[in-house]
Amino acid sequence: MSSSGNDPRQPSSAKPYKPQPVHPDNLPVDYSGFIAIIFGVAGVMFRYKLGSFAVMGMVTNYLSPARAAVKT
Amino acid sequence: MAKGRSSSSSLFFSSLLAPRGDTLLYLIALLSIFSLFLHHISLSATADSHFEGFDADDEVELDDDSLLLQSSLSDLPRRSPPPPTTLSTPSDPESHHGPPSSASSRPADSDLATKPSTASSSFDFWDEDEFEGFPAEITPPEVSKITEPASPDGSESAATDDTEKVAKPTSAAKSIRSYTIEITCISILITYAINFFTGKKENETLALAWAAKFATNDSIFEKNFSLLGVGEGEDSPLLLKEGQNVFKFYASGRRFCQGLLATMELKSRHDLIARLYNMIVPCKDEITLEVYMNEDVMDHVVFALAKKKTAKTMQKEVKDLQRFANLMPAPTNRKWVADELAVVTESKEVAGDLITEAVLDQVFGEKAFEKFGKGFISMHFSDQMQSTHRKMLVFKFSLPGADHMADMTRLVALIPYYIDLIGRYKLSSQAGHFFLKTHSNETQKLSLDNNMCLNCAKQARSKPEAARAKLAQEVYKELQYARQEAIQRKKAEKKRMMEEAESKLNAESLRKREAKERARQLKKAMPKIKMSRGA
Numbered sequence: 043m044s045s046s047g048n049d050p051r052q053p054s055s056a057k058p059y060k061p062q063p064v065h066p067d068n069l070p071v072d073y074s075g076f077i078a079i080i081f082g083v084a085g086v087m088f089r090y091k092l093g094s095f096a097v098m099g100m101v102t103n104y105l106s107p108a109r110a111a112v113k114t
Numbered sequence: 115m116a117k118g119r120s121s122s123s124s125l126f127f128s129s130l131l132a133p134r135g136d137t138l139l140y141l142i143a144l145l146s147i148f149s150l151f152l153h154h155i156s157l158s159a160t161a162d163s164h165f166e167g168f169d170a171d172d173e174v175e176l177d178d179d180s181l182l183l184q185s186s187l188s189d190l191p192r193r194s195p196p197p198p199t200t201l202s203t204p205s206d207p208e209s210h211h212g213p214p215s216s217a218s219s220r221p222a223d224s225d226l227a228t229k230p231s232t233a234s235s236s237f238d239f240w241d242e243d244e245f246e247g248f249p250a251e252i253t254p255p256e257v258s259k260i261t262e263p264a265s266p267d268g269s270e271s272a273a274t275d276d277t278e279k280v281a282k283p284t285s286a287a288k289s290i291r292s293y294t295i296e297i298t299c300i301s302i303l304i305t306y307a308i309n310f311f312t313g314k315k316e317n318e319t320l321a322l323a324w325a326a327k328f329a330t331n332d333s334i335f336e337k338n339f340s341l342l343g344v345g346e347g348e349d350s351p352l353l354l355k356e357g358q359n360v361f362k363f364y365a366s367g368r369r370f371c372q373g374l375l376a377t378m379e380l381k382s383r384h385d386l387i388a389r390l391y392n393m394i395v396p397c398k399d400e401i402t403l404e405v406y407m408n409e410d411v412m413d414h415v416v417f418a419l420a421k422k423k424t425a426k427t428m429q430k431e432v433k434d435l436q437r438f439a440n441l442m443p444a445p446t447n448r449k450w451v452a453d454e455l456a457v458v459t460e461s462k463e464v465a466g467d468l469i470t471e472a473v474l475d476q477v478f479g480e481k482a483f484e485k486f487g488k489g490f491i492s493m494h495f496s497d498q499m500q501s502t503h504r505k506m507l508v509f510k511f512s513l514p515g516a517d518h519m520a521d522m523t524r525l526v527a528l529i530p531y532y533i534d535l536i537g538r539y540k541l542s543s544q545a546g547h548f549f550l551k552t553h554s555n556e557t558q559k560l561s562l563d564n565n566m567c568l569n570c571a572k573q574a575r576s577k578p579e580a581a582r583a584k585l586a587q588e589v590y591k592e593l594q595y596a597r598q599e600a601i602q603r604k605k606a607e608k609k610r611m612m613e614e615a616e617s618k619l620n621a622e623s624l625r626k627r628e629a630k631e632r633a634r635q636l637k638k639a640m641p642k643i644k645m646s647r648g649a
Contacts, residue, residue, distance in 0.1 A: 050368055050369050050530065050534070051368060051369075053340035053341070053367050054367075055368070055372070057373055059343075059366070059375075
């Protein structure tokens with residue numbers, strides 16, 4: 043109460059950022075990759091050009107930044 | 115008869131081929147359910163190709179029809195036309211209007227009737243009952259080819275001539291047409307790539323604009339936290355990029371709290387498909403600020419303030435709100451939050467204390483909210499959060515554009531204000547006057563007797579306390595239940611072990627008995643052998 047006007051900062055209690063570990067099962071589902079694979083397989087099975095092209099959707103996965111390795 | 119047969123066979127063939135097209139369509143339709151937008155794209159992009167596919171089927175049927183005609187006329191080379199011609203036909207519009215089977219078979223009938231002499235030579239071989247598909251090999255193709263142009267009155271032969279004529283000039287256009295899918299797909303990929311880089315840049319500028327506004331020197335976070343940024347040391351990066359549209363900002367080193375983690379979830383501007391989808395279903399750039407409070411400072415507070423609709427869903431879906439809190443109607447005797455907002459809280463006292471005059475003046479009051487509350491989505495304070503950290507304040511705002519960052523200054527200013535308010539907030543009257551002091555202004559104005567205030571403090575305390583006690587009891591019950599279960603399991607295991615051992619013993623004794631029996635039998639048998647030897 044008395045310190046309300048003072049500097050609220052407390053350097054001593056600062057903790058560096060520690061990313062929370064994410065269990066691999068809890069990662070968001072990669073729908074686009076899934077759809078791409080289905081289209082791709084369908085494209086190959088039915089010899090359908092467009093389906094095969096959908097495999098390109100998987101490329102998007104490689105364009106996303108690599109998730110930093112999380113140490114537990 | 116022959117026609118009937120061959121037409122049925124052609125039907126059979128077409129039905130055999132048609133499912134291919136159908137299943138294809140069906141499959142694509144099914145897949146498109148996964149993503150409305152993908153469906154959109156595939157529709158526009160595949161429109162041509164679908165028709166091409168159908169053309170191919172139609173053309174096969176047509177082929178069968180012409181086959182029908184020609185077999186009746188014994189024009190046999192047409193039966194299996196070379197692949198290039200089949201490819202060329204779809205491009206030519208006249209083939210679409212080719213004579214349907216029923217219509218075409220009638221002229222063929224008349225042809226049969228009118229010129230039996232021309233076809234008679236081939237018809238000698240034709241036994242429709244036995245050789246359904248055979249005449250193709252039997253009749254010499256040269257003869258039929260000559261006979262066909264010779265017949266001037268055959269309307270269908272004129273039609274086939276037409277198709278041949280048209281097929282040649284369109285071959286160049288066809289070669290482009292057959293690449294339509296490739297062209298569309300590659301152009302989509304190129305737009306996707308371009309959009310990826312521009313969208314990525316856009317998101318980064320937005321996130322950096324936020325960080326520049328609120329986390330650089332002399333900014334609100336810099337004044338309140340001693341450590342900014344995700345790394346260690348002085349020159350650590352302020353933002354952590356976790357995805358193309360997810361950015362994180364971390365701050366720490368402040369009284370009452372361990373740290374603050376801001377997560378910006380921006381629109382997926384880098385994703386063309388998501389972008390087009392967002393044109394139909396608009397979404398906002400959101401920022402979620404989580405403040406991890408120190409374990410010892412936060413009293414029993416379960417409180418949420420949000421837009422009315424959001425508040426209702428939160429009350430139903432967020433665990434701790436569902437468990438402890440209820441929607442609170444606006445009190446009549448004091449100024450309250452704007453009409454669009456709703457309060458979900460455990461006790462009225464808590465809500466009354468947290469929504470102070472100052473906050474109403476600055477952001478949540480009727481007038482101020484119109485001006486400054488545009489980006490407000492929700493805030494949620496709880497000491498029972500279902501997360502890794504129990505005591506947390508969660509603020510959710512939507513981000514304005516990169517050049518209007520100042521619009522949310524007041525919203526961001528709420529964060530340190532509430533950290534202090536909740537850090538000091540005590541429901542109980544342990545410290546005597548403390549409750550009164552931390553009480554919002556108008557409670558003081560009411561100038562209650564100290565004793566009365568203590569009473570009301572006790573009342574205020576009793577409800578959340580009871581709820582916690584109940585929770586603790588439940589947890590205890592659960593623990594006990596688990597323990598009992600463990601004991602029972604152990605017992606069962608023991609029992610099973612005993613039984614097993616017993617059965618083992620039994621088995622052992624059984625085996626022994628059997629061995630004895632065998633030995634006895636052997637003994638019985640032995641003398642016999644001996645006897646036989648002896649004999």
